[in-house]
Amino acid sequence: METLFIWLGAISAITFVLSLLLLPWFVARIPSDYFTRPRDPHRWQVLLRPRAIVRNLLGLPVLLAGIAMLVLPGQGLLTIMIGLGIMNFPGKFELEKWIVTRKGVLQALNWIRRKAKHPPISAP
Template sequence: MMVEWLVAWADTHSTLLWWLAAASVLMFVGSLIVVPWVVVRIPHDYFAHSRRPERPRQQWPLLLRLAYALLKNVVGAVLIAAGIAMLVLPGQGLITLFIGLMLLDFPGKFRLERRIVSYSSVLRAMNWLRARRGVPPLRL
């Protein structure tokens, strides 16, 4: 009975499932492009500080900073929702969740980032990507 209901649901929502599959493929390809690009752009001493270093964005006009923060947080929330959906649907759920989490602004985010990067396997993978582009390794 459950299988019949699931098949009927999939038949009635086939367009939605195709859109979700297309979004999943786009997120996968996007993550293959965006993640290495972001890792290479991180300053080598970014995680060596106890607090987040000041960014040039802090010199922007207030309205532009607010618009940027709003857009970034909305995109982060959408990616988190998509990542949760991709945990049960086809796609890169964990990677999408991680990217969405990194886009959100919340207290303790820098400590969380430092903790994640401090895992030897994560740091090794990030430094491998950086070495391939001729960028100095990250320091903790």
């Protein structure tokens, strides 16, 4: 049991450091009109392509790390947004929009973008 806690602590520390290092880069890559531009309603069909499968397999651990960071040290909501940004599934955009409308999330994203000298993300 003690080994489990050591591993959980190590994983928590690694994800915390990685989120601090990679977060500004990922947030700066979000287009400023991401939440206001029109969407293709038939986008779910791309799920069957190999690229979408790989993206989902890469994004799932990031998403799970973000969920864990809600109770562990780290940028939980922002890491969840990064994981969702990597992944592709039906309802993804609505979920991202819901998360961004939570108090303080859009402010935090735009603060990071301002530090990186990028225009702010338009509110949904």
